[in-house]
Amino acid sequence: MLRYLLTEDDVGAVRFGISPLCELGLSIRAIADPSRFPLQVGWLRRTEAARERLDQVALLALIDERGWTPDFLNPRPSSPLTRLDDELAALLAMPAEVFRDDLVAVFGQVPDVFAGSTTRALRRVVAALGQLWETCFEPYWPRMRAVLEADIVYRGRQVSQSGLSAMLNGLTSRISYDHGVIEMRMADPRPRVRAVGGDGLTLVPTMFTRRGSAPVGDGPPMVLYPARGQGALWETERVANPAAVAAILGETRASLLAALGDPASSTELGVRLGVTASAVNQHLRVLRDAGLLVSTRYGRSVLYLRSELGTALLTSRAG
Known part of the structure; x- marks a missing residue:
């Protein structure tokens, strides 16, 4: 522990x-x-x-x-x-x-x-x-980095909407947080206690850990945790769309709108939906210009997220 x-x-x-x-x-x-x-x-x-x-x-x-x-x-x-x-x-x-x-x-x-x-x-x-x-x-790496950056944006939204505790407790089942104490269940049986002090705590999303990990030694406080969305990175995704929305927007744009309940980059979306990056970018610009998506730059990537109007469209047509 x-x-x-x-x-x-x-x-x-x-x-x-x-x-x-x-x-x-x-x-x-x-x-x-x-x-x-x-x-x-x-x-x-x-x-x-x-x-x-x-x-x-x-x-x-x-x-x-x-x-x-x-x-x-x-x-x-x-x-x-x-x-x-x-x-x-x-x-x-x-x-x-x-x-x-x-x-x-x-x-x-x-x-x-x-x-x-x-x-x-x-x-x-x-x-x-x-x-x-x-x-x-x-x-x-562009695909991988897009997943990692989208995860960080998602965690930031969690902090702003629900607080730090909810975000930390949602990282992985192996990590829990309560009253200023982060506990990580580790394969190492030795109990270790580390006061963060003035060193700060760094959270690092990764594609290659299943339940979370931390440095073996007594280095600076750091938690590595599994990034969200990595399972969809290598496989083409087919998103089920409300038929009426697909009829209005087209199958690809409706799929993009349905997939963007969480932030994602055009590179990641292209892989998930089996569409070229250039085509994805064209569709995303149209959806954003129509007010159905919002975008923000994070590092080298532009991340897209469904707007309230886009969510209302999907919800109303699905009902």
Whole structure:
């Protein structure tokens, strides 16, 4: 059990971040045991051939039989706009003792593949992660990032509408919050209590955790939780539409309107509905100009959400 203790000041310092390096590190768990990550079967299938060309010896040496990875693969992101190049540069510049200590904390020793020169071991880790990114993540990152950003927008709406407690208690069944205490049920049997203090708490949505996780060691307070909407990322979605609305708007626009009860980007919607990104953007502009959608920019993405008028149209026609 891990407990984070928050004061009133700490509650105001809860923030969100996105970390490409966290996604890389956590994805090794799906690569090592695909059966535990059914929502990412689409990604695993699409990247199967590319993964055969990777340094899998180094990658799989970064995970143990429990699915734990060293904390240097889970850096605390400073914002939702964190760049992988910056994270890999920081990893490469990591002090040798931190690298070794993080490995020992997970494996009880430094794995044989990383024994000897720490500089050489770090270079191999960074090179293997860079190859994993270029071949298996970069082609799909816009889609993944859109899901992660939409999740953050959704959580922000929860805080504004229902408060921080409701948002934290809705992250995952493994996490609960009550009277300034966040409890995480962890595979690690050791009870750990960490006062957030002035460090702040960072919440990180991810595609590659099922029930939530946190750093193995005593690093800065951070919670990684499963992002909403990831299950629809790799499969075409067919949204059932009220026939009258589809007759007025057309099947695709009615599908978009029905799908946008939660924020989403045009990239994510294109994947979900099996429509090209350019076509989705044209339809979204028409729906927004008609007042049926609203849009907001979040980081590099524009997120769309059904307006009150759009919801009223669906509701009235469905009735």
